[in-house]
Amino acid sequence: MSTPTSPAAAPPPPLAGGQLILATFAVALATFMVVLDSSIANVAIPTISGNLGVSIDEGTWVITVFAASNAVAVPLTGWLTQRIGQIKLFVGAILLFVLASWLCGLAPSLGILLFARVLQGIVAGPLIPLSQAVLLGSYPREKSSMALSLWAMTAVVGPIAGPALGGWITDSYSWSWIFYINIPIGLFAAFTVWGIYRHRETATRKLPIDTVGLTLLVIWVAALQIMLDKGRDLDWFNSTTIVVLGLVAIVGFAAFFIWEITDAHPVIDLSLFKGRNFTGGTIAISIGYGVFFGNLVLLPQWMQEYLGYRSVDAGLVTAPLGIFAVILAPIIGRIMPRSDARIMATVAFVFFAFCFVLRSHYTVYVDTWTLVLPTLLQGIPMALFFTPLTMIILSGLPPEKIPAAAGLSNFVRIFCGAIGTSIAGTAWNNRTILHHAQLTEVANPYNPTYEQSISGFQSMFGVPASTARAMFGLNVDNQAAMLGLNDVFWASAVIFIMIIPLIWITQRSKSGAGGAAAAGAH
Structure with missing residues (x-):
């Protein structure tokens, strides 16, 4: 070499x-x-x-x-x-x-x-x-x-x-x-x-x-990424875990920023x-x-x-x-x-x-x-x-x-x-x-359009009303x-x-x- x-x-x-x-x-x-x-x-x-x-x-x-x-x-x-x-x-x-x-x-x-x-x-x-x-x-x-x-x-x-x-x-x-x-x-x-x-x-x-800077970098990046990945499953800031991860990310980034601008070899x-x-x-x-x-x-x-x-x-x-x-x-x-x-x-x-x-x-x-x-x-x-x-x-x-x-x-x-x-x-x-909630607001027996859709599913596919309603629900899921x-x-x-x-x-x-x-x- x-x-x-x-x-x-x-x-x-x-x-x-x-x-x-x-x-x-x-x-x-x-x-x-x-x-x-x-x-x-x-x-x-x-x-x-x-x-x-x-x-x-x-x-x-x-x-x-x-x-x-x-x-x-x-x-x-x-x-x-x-x-x-x-x-x-x-x-x-x-x-x-x-x-x-x-x-x-x-x-x-x-x-x-x-x-x-x-x-x-x-x-x-x-x-x-x-x-x-x-x-x-x-x-x-x-x-x-x-x-x-x-x-x-x-x-x-x-x-x-x-x-x-x-x-x-x-x-x-x-x-x-x-x-x-x-x-x-x-x-x-x-x-x-x-x-x-x-x-x-x-x-x-x-x-x-810069071991301190590298450690702080790993801490705030990991905390932020886990928070973003788990937030949806844990209902975001209604979860203590997400709140803690958010605080760790913020504090970790602040400490990282201060350290990096003052260290001789960042x-x-x-x-x-x-x-x-x-x-x-x-x-x-x-x-x-x-x-x-x-x-x-x-x-x-x-x-x-x-x-x-x-x-x-x-x-x-x-x-x-x-x-x-x-x-x-x-x-x-x-x-x-x-x-x-x-x-x-x-x-x-x-x-x-x-x-x-x-x-x-x-x-x-x-x-x-x-x-x-x-x-x-x-x-x-x-x-x-x-x-x-x-x-x-x-x-x-x-x-x-x-x-x-x-x-x-x-x-x-x-x-x-x-x-x-x-x-x-x-x-x-x-x-x-949000769109699913808006679409299902009108999906009730008192809405003529909804009842027409259910009847249409029944006549088209020859299925009972319960199956037709399930098919309608699947269609709503796809639309949402x-x-x-x-x-x-x-x-x-x-x-x-x-x-x-x-x-x-x-x-x-x-x-x-x-x-x-x-x-x-x-």
């Missing part, structure tokens, strides 16, 4: 030719593997819950605990990189991710599965920011925008392919194979990356670890939020991702629970999201250096809102094409989402701040994805209850769930429009983020 002994050692030259292509593919596979696991379980939740004997609400923890633990681990990337080395850490994290995936597939109970998912999320923490850094270090500085665009394309395709692939695997084989699939992918990526990059290791040095460099570009870009991408990912979880659940779709069919409905995203990503990479990233991000948010407005008009009789169309169109703003906002976040930062900035922005974004999943599920449940989901879609559209001003508090970068990012990656 060749490891630089001096932090001032000159960075290795960019890769070229077939080696660059193979390296890009291997790094992209590692990124794809991680982001795939953030969504591949979405359509399998009903199956996993049924096989493990738990409710669907509890099954959703398989998604949220991965995102929360992943988010907590991301800020440690910078410290671990300097202690271990960029390439050793990257390859080691891939191999540990493979091991954790194997444990997920073997899990005989929800508790063991959640433990394995937490482990999987923790070791996945360094992979996303390191994949950016490794990829940027492989390309010439003038092509850094293209490198970021290729990375964004991979990050976009993972959540898109996840539901379709997860549905097909769950229906055709077993839900365990949605985790086993990582084993060959991870092993190939790890050995290829090591073979190409082992002589391009970064300098290492011993730095103190686990998270909160001073980055002094920059307008970093603050505006990070908040915009995080809220947008949280809204997007929360809806990505709800849509297949609704299709399976209320429309009768199989797992694979629900996954295929979300798959067209990747068509425009993949086609447009390289184009965005080419035009980005000559464009205003703020305009591109604004167009993305407006287009996201438009797609959610289309979805807010769904009915219980919605056909497959009506489900697919907004998903297909959503690929356009996805291509305009990650790269411009990443450029805004990193623009104007000195090279030595790039790793910390990438780690912190990814932490906030991933954690908002977990929060968005919990909030979207709770909002859907609450709006469904559909109306509740439409409310979530409408609110999502409004949120995307409301956060557009965050983009415009940032300044247009004169030199672009690409150069800084590339320098930081070296």
